[in-house]
Amino acid sequence: MLDLAAPGIRAHKPDKLRQLGIMSLNGMFDEMDGVGVLRQAVTELLPGDVAIVSSFGADSSVLLHMVSEVDKDLPVYFLETGKHFPETLEYVETLKQRLGLTNVIALHPDAKDIERFDPKGNLWETDPDSCCHIRKTEPLEATVKGFGGWITGRKRFQTSERGVLPHFELTSDDRIKVNPLAYFSDADITTYKLKYGLPEHPLYSRGYKSIGCAPCTSVVAEGEDPRAGRWRGLNKKECGIHFDFNGAIAKPMAEQELNLWKDGKFIADPFHPWVEGDDPASVRYTHIPLPVFLERRDAVLANPHPVGLLVSPGDNVELVKGDLDRFSSIAINFPAFGDGRGYSSARLIVERYGYKGEVRAVGDVLHDQVSHMRRCGMTAFVVKHEPTRKALEDGKLATVDIFYQPVGLTEIPLGTRPFLRRAVENA
Numbered sequence: 001m002l003d004l005a006a007p008g009i010r011a012h013k014p015d016k017l018r019q020l021g022i023m024s025l026n027g028m029f030d031e032m033d034g035v036g037v038l039r040q041a042v043t044e045l046l047p048g049d050v051a052i053v054s055s056f057g058a059d060s061s062v063l064l065h066m067v068s069e070v071d072k073d074l075p076v077y078f079l080e081t082g083k084h085f086p087e088t089l090e091y092v093e094t095l096k097q098r099l100g101l102t103n104v105i106a107l108h109p110d111a112k113d114i115e116r117f118d119p120k121g122n123l124w125e126t127d128p129d130s131c132c133h134i135r136k137t138e139p140l141e142a143t144v145k146g147f148g149g150w151i152t153g154r155k156r157f158q159t160s161e162r163g164v165l166p167h168f169e170l171t172s173d174d175r176i177k178v179n180p181l182a183y184f185s186d187a188d189i190t191t192y193k194l195k196y197g198l199p200e201h202p203l204y205s206r207g208y209k210s211i212g213c214a215p216c217t218s219v220v221a222e223g224e225d226p227r228a229g230r231w232r233g234l235n236k237k238e239c240g241i242h243f244d245f246n247g248a249i250a251k252p253m254a255e256q257e258l259n260l261w262k263d264g265k266f267i268a269d270p271f272h273p274w275v276e277g278d279d280p281a282s283v284r285y286t287h288i289p290l291p292v293f294l295e296r297r298d299a300v301l302a303n304p305h306p307v308g309l310l311v312s313p314g315d316n317v318e319l320v321k322g323d324l325d326r327f328s329s330i331a332i333n334f335p336a337f338g339d340g341r342g343y344s345s346a347r348l349i350v351e352r353y354g355y356k357g358e359v360r361a362v363g364d365v366l367h368d369q370v371s372h373m374r375r376c377g378m379t380a381f382v383v384k385h386e387p388t389r390k391a392l393e394d395g396k397l398a399t400v401d402i403f404y405q406p407v408g409l410t411e412i413p414l415g416t417r418p419f420l421r422r423a424v425e426n427a
């Protein structure tokens, strides 16, 4: 047996040997039917270390029926985005009861993210990628970390992008994705449902062939790609949670895309860089340079999307102090290691003007600076420098214990300024 799930191995990036292991698995179980692949994953490959993610959509009953055949207590995660059709929520209950599933768990988006990025609930309309990110990707990522693998209901026939989907995939964070239905055709799904008398999703008979969130799902015409009704009219076919393959299927979520260090981990950054010519009235998830904001203040304030502010050396933050709450994030630009003006800007923003949102460092962010950046109020770091990435991942940051120039109200000055230390100690 290939020991792909051995403890400790998961901490490493996928290497060639493990990718070869996955290829061998695919070779060994290529001919196996869906239940066999699922049983293999659940009982042999990843016992107690695998979860299922189900959309409870049009075809979900097939995979969930297989799960009920193998182990009714397996964790089944349902992304409760808050945007589902009421019929989907009913269907969750119907399938739970019909199949005897005992461990269906709803994953909700973080309420603070919703309040901050989608207070009106219409982000799907203006920025569906970000909407999927906060409603699906982030809640799922946090959960998936607890498992060595997860099982999906994806099938080759669904889109051309999924046309070479294998049974087993190795993700870039060294987990295994299992796709028991990879080789199922549309006809196989229908036959399976009939064979086991599985209940249909209530919307299926009304022309919904692939069912996700209500605002992003429409009826599919005869002969159309079954997923054509998802995000119709947009160049979007996936919600992002499946963008993490071994390179064979779709665009992998590249390591460098997880370049925002926040709350002790690297995450995908929802913000895009400002590009010359961008319109401050309509950009979203972009840090608008401070001089552009001053020039187009009214347009930015009327912009309905989440936006940030980019502060570069020489920018006068006092000019925007009354507008800071408009921004979801403030980026302090450090264009060169030797330029420390960003520290003062951050302190003004946080300490003097009381800004409570994300303050991030961008530009030349290096290992040695991070500790001081934190002291000045920065809570997130866009990291491009590989040794800095490694130091953060390994928890090996340089720390500062003796402050020649204390910041904030809590640091006690040492060394050459004992009179200041006494003042703080006595305060």
Ligand code: SF4
Binding pocket: 081, 083, 123, 124, 127, 128, 129, 131, 132, 133, 135, 136, 212, 213, 214, 215, 216, 239
């Ligand atoms: S499918 Fe639509 S509503 Fe659902 S999370 Fe994605 S963009 Fe938002």
